[in-house]
Amino acid sequence: MLDYAHLTALAAVIRTGSFERAAQQLNVTPSAVSQRIKLLEERLGVVLVVRDQPCTATEVGQRLCQHVEQVALLESSLKGSLPGLQAESLPVTLRIAVNADSLATWFIPAMAKTEGYLFDLVLDDQDHSAEWLRRGEVVAAVTGHDTPIQGCDCHPLGALRYVATASPEYCGRWFTDGFNELTAARAPCLIFNQKDRLQVEWLRQVLGADVHPPLHLLPSSQAFVDAALAGIGWGMNPEPLVIDHLRTGRLVALKPDKSLDVPLFWQQSRIVSRVMGNVTRAVVSEARTMLAFAIGT
Template sequence: MSDVDLSQLRALAAVVDEGSFDAAAAALHLTPSAVSQRIKALEQSAGRVLVRRTKPTEATEAGHAYLRLARQVQALVQDVRLEVDPTEQRPPTIPLAINGDSLATWVLPALASLAGTAYFDVRREDEGRTAELLRSGTVMAAITSDAAPVQGCRSTRLGTMRYRPMATPDFVAEWFGDGVDVATLSRAPVVVFDRNDDLQDAYLRQRSRRRLAPPRHHVPASSQFAEAIALGLGWGMLPKEQYEERERGGLLVDLDPGGHVDVTLHWQQWALQTPALEATARAIKEAAAEHLT
């Protein structure tokens, strides 16, 4: 592999971010032909295809590695420019992947503490899938349930979010008047976040040795998910921050005291160190120490 050209890396990031060669050209103030030539030159240097010419354009597996390099170089250049002349440079943008429940409960105050020193491009994704955004080079850091560090990253355990099966008292009286067992769990409606949400099924697997398939409501927004449960739409797994106040007010009850699902979260970030990324890591870890077990 020959030396990597920085303008080619910028073109790669733009093509992936903007979704097409034309849009990348507009973002870089170049012609589409110039962008195409830079991508072709980078692919010749790498000896493999880096971009799928689809709509939208996507990085190939090899392209993900180069995309990650492009983002790292961009972060380093921005960091150096900020150090040399802080008055002429905007604070860096830190792309992050964060699971919905963390985002809705304890993460935003941590990020808000860094307002003015960094901008954040937050991607909401299930904790079991956030690491994929790290692998692809889309984000610099992620809150994930994957303990094993992604290549080129380091991993730190944050703590555990405990989820309990919650429902309204009326819902419990209607569907679980005879107790919580396989039969009642098979019939009672359940609220799930989206098709990737496994928390409710993880609890059901704890309660039964066979697969249970109760009727489901899909509510793909964390705060609305909790609200749907509080309105009696079904039962669902909630973290303490989303049920504690309602439980104290008698609006929600634990339908199966003692039953719970624990999700251990990890902070993974690029091994590359920049002041903004390190400050973000510290803020997240401090907040996790306060909110997670």
Template sequence: MKDLDYASLDCLTALADERSFERAAQRLSISQSAVSQRLRSLESQVGQLLVVRSRPLRLTEPGKVLLRYARQLQAMRTDMARELGGRVTPNERIAIAVNADSLATWVLPALDRVVQAGLKEGFGLELVVDDQDFTHDWLRQGEVLGCVSTVRQALRGCAVQALGVMRYVAVASPAFVRERLPRGLNEANFASTPFLVFNRKDDSQALWVTKAFGVRSPRLLERYVPSSEAYVRAVSMGWGVGVAPELQLRPLIASGELQLLRSDVSVDVTLYWHQWKLLSEQTAAPARVALLDQIGQALATGARAALHQAEA
């Protein structure tokens, strides 16, 4: 296969991010016909269809493979520009996937120094949010270069490191406990008690009930609140029982705004950082740490300060 054209690869990443030819053209500051032409040229070079022209458009499996390469190449170009002391290409950004609970608690402080440096140097950091059991899929499909995930096994071509344990506990507002759970949450009433759930991927409530009462695959009265901050607020307002990170709930429990249920029961979720090994890492050590490595190091440092650390 001949050397692939940078502009065509940038076109593929824009299409993957924007999911339409019109928005991709706007992002690249070119016409839609130029986007189509670059895509056709790239498909001709690799001899395979890369994009399904649907609404929204989606990448084929070969397209996802090439997208992984294109994103790694963009990251390497960003590092090269930083090495040479110049500004990176406009709209250049490194995408990583994180879970909502980590984003609401420890991730932003951990990444602050990297982001502040990016404001000066011209690169951006894009955070993609999904359930911690599904962020790994974004990495596999080439949508991101790194992810915070519960998956322990590294993909081929990726590095992985343990970050720490996020502990989930059950809480409710004092008023909710007085009115709905005067005898506490127990085997007799958990099925008729409203539980707040982040989304349909969230199983922390079921895991907590299974651990607390020994019930496999419990059927719960679920109420959905798909925002980490709004979720905790809804629990405080008495909408139901919540199972959320102890790190996020700690000040509210201390102030008495929320009441801990079954202090002896918690669900521990071990988080891992995965990142693609860029081609530049296989050469001589650069004068400065690669941007993706900086992100991983920042997350590891922040996690050590905020999360429980599993015993070796």
């Protein structure tokens, strides 16, 4: 078998980003950490750590790091049978891919319902978060992908409703002649990043045409709302984040009867099902409460 003391040193260097901090975390000297990584690299014949500030993992290093974290997860499920382990064991870290809008609306209350876990969240678009799981870089994902990924269980969560919103001043400036193909092609639009297809999808549904507005790229859910409020652009905002602004009139819906529902799913690696059972239950129950316009639940 692999040497798990060495692997633990590797994971600590990758997670903390430095040999010194890894050493402090493991209560050994930096040279002991360095020695362990070196032995591991010699045995495997590949470089595992890019010595930089911060230190990062090579591809193989990352794979080993994931492996040792999964082993730690499995170990933690022994706790029930071996009470002696409890005292010495640290809380397990769950690396999970989440779309930014779920983090901004319902995911934190779900995290708060669990006990004894640490979360390492990776943000990615709901159309891409499943890839993290497929690559084995996370143990679970909130995703738009509705069929189970190999080795994973898939739980439907309901749908997050999006409303195309802008400030009244913005609409007065760009849409006095109505909201149509011509005006939409000139009015600045907010997108999260290049992966974000929501705005263009919605334009196609509503106007029946491919429209390519000038784009601001703003990779933050809250910044999207703030930029809409400030009149910088219009964007598809999750209803829970804008409902109060819509009520008070600080934001208006471009097409009040045309919202867009994005179905979400919780996919979770079956290997860690037992360890993560509480998290899955919290996520599913919180999503079903918060995603009021749920589909398929």
